[in-house]
Amino acid sequence: MKQDFRIRKYVASDRNKWDNFVDECMQPHFFFHRSFMEYHKDRFTDASLIIEDKNENIVALFPSSIANGVVSSHAGLTFGGLLYKRRTFVQKVITVLGLIETYYANLSVHKMIYKVMPYIYKSEQGEEDLYALYMNNWKLVRRDFSTIVKKDSTLVSDRSRRKNNTIALQNQIEVLPSEDITAFWNLLNQNLKDRHHVNPTHSLEELQLLMRLFPDNIKLIGGFKDGEMLGGALLFLTPYVCKIQYSVNSLKGREFKVLDAVFLSIINDNQRPYVDFGHSSENEGKFLNEGLSKFKFYFKGEASVCDFYEKDLSANL
Template sequence: MKQDFKIRKYSLSDKTLWDSFAAQCMQQHFFFQRSFMEYHKERFTDASLIVEDMNDNIVALFPASVKDNTVSSHAGLTFGGLLYKKRTFVQKIVTILSLIERYYQELGIEKITYKVMPYIYKSEQGEEDLYALYRNEWKLVRRDFSTIIKKDTPFIPDRSRRKNNTIALNSGVQILPSNDLSTFWELLNSNLQSKHSVKPTHSLAELQFLMQLFPDNIKLIGGFEDGEMLSGALLFLTPNVCKIQYSVNSLRGREFKVLDAIFLSIINDNQLPYIDFGHSSENDGKYLNGGLSKFKFYFNGEASVCDFYEKDLTANL
């Protein structure tokens, strides 16, 4: 049988090749650049793969990490899966996924988790991998619920959102870009600690480092009263999507409804096809935070999901 592709493990010497190919892929996100994937490399054991044709040309990438004989694509990223160029024929993806399964299986890996990339982050519909997962008998094990806003849909926010925006602006609050990550992170950390007894996923130092690495992709918007930040939203920007990665209201910010004003400002100023409000589900998608999802819904939000699949590699041994 003719062999069309070969697989090898990513190494540090491949960084330039990886970054160049990732930038050309249909799946567009700056966190597939190795500098982002490796900023927290001490937390994850990398298991990323490079897929080549028989002439050593890269045809696909598989960002991945491994823990306890389980490979994830990638545990340090919101989503991942196979990265490949536009107009890639579906049969190639079916074949490549099979080869990836076999590669890990021969290394003794027992299970792979595949995080499907939502279509809004792609430069074309690009669901070849979804079909390949079905063909290869992967199992859907998790579905996170998200809310998105489409640029080409008339924006008609709920009356209460408009009222809250008026309250904020009439209170003299200014909505401005900011570089004050320290104040924002302290507000965020305090809020998460008091409500959920957890810290932000990213430390302050990590966010500052990432913002230096990707200044065009990570932006902070704040709501200020006399120069004091009351609320804020940290944005991750890709070619298609403005993702609200973190947002927070201080006690005074809640009093003046500042976060509503920030969100309306982001929506009105946005020039990208989509805004991603992020997940409103917890416990691997089994619990829906109804209040949070309704809050986003009232900004004219629409439903979107992020799916997780698993393949048990021991079943075919």
């Protein structure tokens, strides 16, 4: 299969073409829009590539960043990898991945990290890149464990989750959309400090910015009692997935089982094929937070993984 491709670095003048391709590709996600990738550009050096055919039509994008001679796809995003159109033949993906490796090796990059996008975010099963990674001798180095809920699942949430939802309703907990990201972030920040001695990945100012940039993709659901937010969840919405990006229960929220009510409301109201509860593993996938995973499992959750691959390019230097 002979194909002539041109690989070049993304530049600012490509912004509209880049975003348009993201919307049309098999892996449509607002993560890959330049305004999302660049909101934290002070922390990451962009190394993104555009792959074109001989007629200068875009055939693939590779969102990426670089640090200390290591290229990652993209260090500021949960997952990424090669973005390409629907019905792309697997050999083209194998070829393009190999050309990308050569491109970076010629720039003295000594290692690449590839974060595989889970299939639930794609318009097709779309695992051509997984086979390309295998054929190009990449090594699986990390696997994060996640929990998903299928919209058409015949499973039923565990009795304990339904009982807690009843407790919340009996205590007049209201589950409502909210725009009060400040109240939510303050609850989240306090909870993470008290329980894990860390701060949220996103600052309040960053979340406010992202909600302004992507009002249709980022939504807040709160659990309220007498007008006070006691817990809630921040949702990242894509064409196929409702992702629970952040969730929190205050002390009073735990007393009234607010988060159970919020999660069941999200699952019941969701119109997309999947709800993604996010990772329950730590230490680069080597430790399973069993309690957290079981909590999600009881909401008729099923297993999903997010894989990371690496390749040493030193031999190509």
